[in-house]
Amino acid sequence: MTIEQWLKAAIADAEKRGLPELKPLLEGLAAATTALRRANFGGHANDH
């Protein structure tokens, strides 16, 4: 799941659960996750 797909689904789910105030927090989390994934600490399956 890309971060864009995750963020869209998370915001939609939060709204469905009556928690629209989560949107800015989820956007902040998405930024943190983006940085974490870019660092690629654990490597990818096709790394050589």
Place this chain on the structure above:
Amino acid sequence: MTIEEFGCALREGRTTSASTTDACLKRIAHGNAALNAFILVLADEAREQAAAADRELASGHDRGPLHGVPVSIKDLFDISGTPTTAGSRVREGHIARSDALLITRLRHAGAVIVGKTNLHEFAFGTTNEDSAFGPARHPRDHQRSPGGSSGGSAISVATGMALATLGTDTGGSIRIPAAACGIVGLKPTLGELPSTGSVPLSRTMDHVGPLTQTVTDAWHVFHALRGDSGATALTAPPLTTLRFGVPRAYFCDVLDADVRRAFDASVDMLVRAGASVVDVSIDHASLIASVYTHIGFGDAAAYHAHTLDTMPERYTTPVRIRLEMARYVLAEDYVRALEGRDVLRSEVDGALSGVDALLLPTLPMPAPLIGAATVRIDDIEQPVRNMMLRLTQLFNVTGHPAISLPCGVSGNNLPIGLQVVGGRFQTDVLLGVARAVEGQLG
């Protein structure tokens, strides 16, 4: 009065545990309405314990440095027969059936428990303003936060309501309020002290430790918590033999002007006293917050999922919303964060190689105003929560021991903290180095 001073006076017959405990209880009775440091005061029990400690000493049984010492306990730890609220209505009706292991050890060391202190709800915050029992307030300015999450604990020591306190630290919750309130706060190495019988926030990063007035007092409480109270004495190496690393990049990038002045002055003072100081770096420092967030939030979400679903109205709104957000952390990103933790741990180990300790500020700014979402640093508005965690959370991720010492005050007389960080499982060595630093900074 410090634990050391109390111990001398006690053994020379100039004071008793009963009178010192009574003085602490009077300060609580006088000051707690304004400061909101205590959730539960155990006055009768404390007086009984103090009287018993005095009788024991008179009969020749001396339990060591904590004998008869009045202490407070962050209300995350079980004390048999009392509620463990964690600062939350979620735990309404709870009564602990037994003491947490560290409470047992404190009792064995002779400590007298005066009460349980206020905290940020479930320790999930740095300001102590979100608590079911209302915000704790800074002793020097009641409009400001004492820091958190162990805010009530820090207040209790800073104001003489207790001579020491037991706190927890998952992102800085011992060191942050210690720095904000002008006392000493020790986070030992990860896993060094057991958290059995306490309410967790992140079982991956939770640490337990003391807040005290001095490094020597922290030593005494730390050893009592380890179960070897009084077994060894603290020795400080000469400053001329010490070499410090300062991680300037990232850690000194965003600092309030008063904090920067106090930190630079402290480092200069140590150099003038003969210590060596070199710059060191943490290459992935910019990823600390991302790693911390994914681990800490993932852990907190797992613990709180059931009560978020069944009794969400019992949480304070800000804590509930952040916990709900935490539930969206994906397993794959949690694992990435654990991998990042290993990298950061190696980098801190590397920064410590060739030096005795790292030096950095504890907080980038003095205590913030209660209710403030942002704080202005270098003419830029910064989020309070991010700023308060910025310089401490790395060592929760990596597990290195760290201690905060007072190192000055701001222009408006608010305390500033200096953080000293040591090698993993070398907390005793760190305390010796910190004592040497404290001796120079005064």
